[in-house]
Amino acid sequence: DSGVTQTPKHLITATGQRVTLRCSPRSGDLSVYWYQQSLDQGLQFLIQYYNGEERAKGNILERFSAQQFPDLHSELNLSSLELGDSALYFCASSPASEATEAFFGQGTRLTVV
Amino acid sequence: GESVGLHLPTLSVQEGDNSIINCAYSNSASDYFIWYKQESGKGPQFIIDIRSNMDKRQGQRVTVLLNKTVKHLSLQIAATQPGDSAVYFCAERARNTPLVFGKGTRLSVIA
Numbered sequence: 001d002s003g004v005t006q007t008p009k010h011l012i013t014a015t016g017q018r019v020t021l022r023c024s025p026r027s028g029d030l031s032v033y034w035y036q037q038s039l040d041q042g043l044q045f046l047i048q049y050y051n052g053e054e055r056a057k058g059n060i061l062e063r064f065s066a067q068q069f070p071d072l073h074s075e076l077n078l079s080s081l082e083l084g085d086s087a088l089y090f091c092a093s094s095p096a097s098e099a100t101e102a103f104f105g106q107g108t109r110l111t112v113v
Numbered sequence: 114g115e116s117v118g119l120h121l122p123t124l125s126v127q128e129g130d131n132s133i134i135n136c137a138y139s140n141s142a143s144d145y146f147i148w149y150k151q152e153s154g155k156g157p158q159f160i161i162d163i164r165s166n167m168d169k170r171q172g173q174r175v176t177v178l179l180n181k182t183v184k185h186l187s188l189q190i191a192a193t194q195p196g197d198s199a200v201y202f203c204a205e206r207a208r209n210t211p212l213v214f215g216k217g218t219r220l221s222v223i224a
Contacts, residue, residue: 002156033211043157043202043214056211090156092212099212100145104156 003027004105006091012111018079021108025072025093031055032074033094033102034066038087049074050097081112121200123219132190134218136203141184143205147212148177148188152199160188160201190220198222 003026034046045058049068144165149157204212
């Protein structure tokens, strides 16, 4: 158990819909990272938050957004969903703003139908 | 599993043999590297890390070697066991940038 908790584990939704994925980092970790893992793209970095502030942005679509709350949990919002958004979404956390000792959650499998 | 379907290089080893998984990284500014193991249905699991001021680091049954000259990283697993079967990813990070992952290698242990 990495200590990073993601909910829900599975999500099935229709095209055009909006979903929210949730991540609770390890106790004491201030950074949260979101990654997307699809069958043909491997692990792609989406966005990082550190202590409530956006720290780095990767290949995140404009339809996607994220935030980190005062209690350090994070949510990834995916809207106007398309079939191609079907993937595993992982959250990772690390103690500092630098991506060292990053531990991953079990992921949320999103299926868009 | 989650990585099934990816066209990954595969390494097949006999149980008890040593495994060596290689990774070429691209960014000469990368100063920190991590190896992750991803089993079917699970998230990437931290195995071992190494900073760029080191050439070698050992853990329990695992050793990571870093060759900065040729931008090459390897993970050695001693006495490979069936439970080591998984997809292995290397990840690199330059200062103030997030972790960037390689494509992964599937390790298959033959009992």
